[in-house]
Amino acid sequence: MIKILLVEDNIEISKNIVAYFKNDSYIEAVYDGGDAIEYLNAYDYDVVILDLMLPEVDGMSVLNYISKKALNTGVIVLTAKEELGDKLKAFNLGANDYLTKPFFMEELKVRINAILKSMGKIKKPNFLEVKNMHIDMKTKTAYINDEPLELNEKLYRLLEYLTINKGVLLFKEQIFDSICGYDSDASTEIIEVYMSRLRKQLAPFGYDKYVVTKRGMGYILDENVGD
Structure with a gap:
């Protein structure tokens, strides 16, 4: 325990x-x-x-x-x-x-x-799932309907972070710290750019709708949107 x-x-x-x-x-x-x-x-x-x-x-x-x-x-x-x-x-x-x-x-x-x-205190699963999207955390790859997504390092980390925290509202600053590092010289506005690029990767499969923007707050991966 x-x-x-x-x-x-x-x-x-x-x-x-x-x-x-x-x-x-x-x-x-x-x-x-x-x-x-x-x-x-x-x-x-x-x-x-x-x-x-x-x-x-x-x-x-x-x-x-x-x-x-x-x-x-x-x-x-x-x-x-x-x-x-x-x-x-x-x-x-x-x-x-x-x-x-x-x-x-x-x-x-x-x-x-x-x-x-x-920290390795509880076993970290190698796979994450959202409907027919599968993320292999060992190989850092993601698939929808068995078709691979073309994700660079930042986009993969963004998708993984959203999926691990699916159903949880994430503030832009929290996403920035996780994706870019709290000591990064970039602006938090870069997260909007990454989100836009990620949605373009998800759009052909209709999965872009699951990445929901909460205006003035942040983002949430909600797999129940439209259900």
Whole structure:
């Protein structure tokens, strides 16, 4: 069973997260960074759900502790702060992903699973499927009705990322971080270009309709569109 340490000082949010994960994970909750460091020093966890704005010892200090100790634990940051500097600092200190409040529990779970897969803590399947589209994650190829898609590296990574997170709204900044890297010099507007090119590849099969734009928010791969 996956072991989770939740570090969140908002009691209501903490209780909701614990209730959501307790049936299929072992989850412990603390409310301050100092307590988090004590727990991390005493026990092993697969993933830490970490709020940045904490009393006494803040989330960045917890991240710094995890980094210095080289702990084999994934970290997903929960934050109401959207400043680029905070996000970059969190990634530089070893955070695997971030989620801005408010958020959906389903998205938090998907992102935790993605972190665990990337760390080899749960088996990562070689194949992804959306209707008759098959993605081979080992060979980095994609097929629809057994016909290969002509995807360069960026378009393949974009399609794979959308498919892993199918049904989840992804913000443009999150897609950019995954596809281009948070330290890229490119603008996030490049994601619109990649999306347009990906849709052109999917269009001959009618699969472009499944890549849905949520204006002013981001994108979602919704395999139920038109059904």
